[in-house]
Amino acid sequence: MSDETLLEFPCQFAIKAMGKNNLEFDLLVIEIVRRHAPDLFEQAVSARPSKDGNYLAVTVTIQASSKQQLDAIYRDLSGHPQVLMAL
Template sequence: MNELEAPNISFPCDYPIKVVGDTRAGLHEDVYEIVLKHDPSLTTDKVSQRTSRKGNFISISFMLRAVGQEQLEALFDDLKKLEAVRMVL
């Protein structure tokens, strides 16, 4: 595989996602609500949150049950629409 090729993912699978955003009240809930639209089976025990050392940013990590590339692309697009979100990995 060269550097430009995307990895070959076999669906369905558990797919880790991390959202990095500005620290603000309600971001965790907003992210969780969006993810639930794309994976209704997500439970709170599959979601974790960390605050940056200086407290300016938070990262929200979760394990999504991915069923296809279209689902992942739609989720990433919806998450990026949140004003406080800086990155989706």
């Protein structure tokens, strides 16, 4: 895997995760991201339900410090059974 990236660190980076719309999904996403970005603020999180309300898209904006940090976040999100997709 290449460590090349077009991003310059540190930078603001939005991470989006989608899953079933339940009471805990947004908290789950926040907890996973916070493992790698402990300085995450509540204001950096937004959530939007799908048109029918069955799914929830959670966007978390972090101050990313490295490509390795982002890779670890995506690996943890993608590996969780409740996360259907991470962008």
